[in-house]
Amino acid sequence: MTTALATTGDKTPPAGADLLRIVGINEEIKAVVTVAFKINIMALNAIFLAKRAGAAARGFGVLSNELRVFxxxxxxxxxxxxxxxxxCVGEVSRMLQDxxxxxxxxxxxxxxxxxQLGAVLAARQVKNDRHAESLTRQRKQLKRVLDDAFRLVELGGVLAKSAKIEAAYGQSFAVPLAQVSGEFDGIVEEIRTSLESLRRSPFFTGK
Known part of the structure; x- marks a missing residue:
């Protein structure tokens, strides 16, 4: 009897490659979380700086708070x-076990x-097909959330660039405000690059 499972032979199964890709995605997500936490700290400092600058940096303060929310x-x-x-890791692990x-x-x-092992092999094929269908659903859901994150980061980029504009009106605080807004812009761009890399992962593209 020939099944998708029964013909894997000694080659590395696709599920094994997917597991390695998932691990890579998880590491990238951890890196993004670390950077996002830095934005929160920077935003708190920026809000404090805007308060020191007074009315001239009111717009900058509002944007800094929005970046904190972001x-x-x-x-x-x-x-x-x-x-x-x-x-996904759990589903792939079960597939590998099968x-x-x-x-x-x-x-x-x-x-x-x-x-008489034909019936047993057939039952295992059905089980594996269910795992594969479940993984496909989770893969699509993961891609949707990743796309949502990317759109959110694009909004963060707009906020960071707007903060750079507002920094110019900070009068005597214009220079430090510009420095902070530049750091915002750089970090948001770093996150955007990371998410773009995730979207190109073979786990989603199948390449």
Missing amino acids: SQDLRDCMAALNGLIYG IRQTRLLRQAAEMSPGA
Whole structure:
């Protein structure tokens, strides 16, 4: 009997490659969370600086607060991604276990041609198909949340660039405000680059 599981042979199964890709995605998510936390600290410092600057930096203060909110929203989004990643890891791990067990059954069938293992192999194929369907659903959900995160970061980029404009009106505080807004812009761009890299992962593209 020929099944998707029974023909894996000694080659590395696709599920094994997916597991490595998921681990890479998870590491990238952790890096984004770390950077998002830095934005929160920077925003708090920027708000304090804007208060010192007074009315001239009121707009900058508002934008800094929005960047702080953006930081929290981004961390929440990354937490959702992290939860989905763990779900994918569990599904892939179960698929790999099924593949290993089916390989052993196939070998047993080859050694004992008279053994009635066809029904068992067929049942395992059905089980694996269910795992594959579940992983496909989780993969699509993960991609949707990742796209949401990317749109959120684009909004963060707009806020950071607006803060740079507002910094110019900070009078005697214009220089330090410009420095802070420049750091905002750089960090948001760093996050955007990371998310772009995640969206190009073979786990989503299938390449």
